[in-house]
Amino acid sequence: MSADRLTALLERAFPDATELQVVDRTGGGDHFQVVVTSASLHGLSLVEQHRRVYEALSEPLADGTIHELRIKTKGTT
Amino acid sequence: MSYSEQIREVIDGSDVVLFMKGTPSFVMCGNSDRALQALRRAGAPVTAVDILPDPQIRQSLTEISGWPTIPQVFVKGELVGGADIVEELEQSGELATTLRDRLGHDYEASRTETTVALS
Numbered sequence: 295m296s297a298d299r300l301t302a303l304l305e306r307a308f309p310d311a312t313e314l315q316v317v318d319r320t321g322g323g324d325h326f327q328v329v330v331t332s333a334s335l336h337g338l339s340l341v342e343q344h345r346r347v348y349e350a351l352s353e354p355l356a357d358g359t360i361h362e363l364r365i366k367t368k369g370t371t
Numbered sequence: 372m373s374y375s376e377q378i379r380e381v382i383d384g385s386d387v388v389l390f391m392k393g394t395p396s397f398v399m400c401g402n403s404d405r406a407l408q409a410l411r412r413a414g415a416p417v418t419a420v421d422i423l424p425d426p427q428i429r430q431s432l433t434e435i436s437g438w439p440t441i442p443q444v445f446v447k448g449e450l451v452g453g454a455d456i457v458e459e460l461e462q463s464g465e466l467a468t469t470l471r472d473r474l475g476h477d478y479e480a481s482r483t484e485t486t487v488a489l490s
Binding site for chain 2 (some may be wrong): 314332338341344348352355362363364365366
């Protein structure tokens with residue numbers, strides 16, 4: 295799994311994102327860190343914000359291609 | 372009792388539950404350790420459940436919480452989040468506030484660490 299593929303999935307889920315970052319932490323294509331800043335996350339608890347990210351990446355999470363995922367989210371007004 | 376029933380019992384019956392890989396004395400995953408350390412820094416009483424003995428435990432937990440990854444932290448029956456969230460809340464001081472609000476202002480006085488084994 296490439297970081298580009300994750301970025302594409304996140305872009306589709308957060309079309310209004312003002313910040314979208316995907317870092318392959320080990321270069322192995324399975325340990326990722328993502329940062330999402332989006333108005334669509336505004337007013338949601340961190341649990342709900344992270345749920346949105348998990349939903350966007352449900353496919354690579356379910357089939358095991360993402361081994362570890364670190365998430366940082368922010369909702370902007 | 373099924374795993375689901377046991378998991379619900381622990382979540383509903385404990386102040387702070389940490390579902391983790393390994394136990395507090397023998398942590399098997401870096402992210403579980405991050406969550407444990409953040410809870411310790413906040414002075415939280417921790418009831419730890421090791422999900423590794425049987426893959427069914429993790430499956431049942433995810434069905435209940437709708438959260439796909441481990442660790443998972445619950446306070447008074449409610450999912451607070453995984454390692455990233457718990458770390459973030461600890462650093463901002465919100466974790467301590469949440470613990471005070473839900474467990475009482477003297478929650479640190481009753482600080483304990485217990486491990487519950489599911490079977």
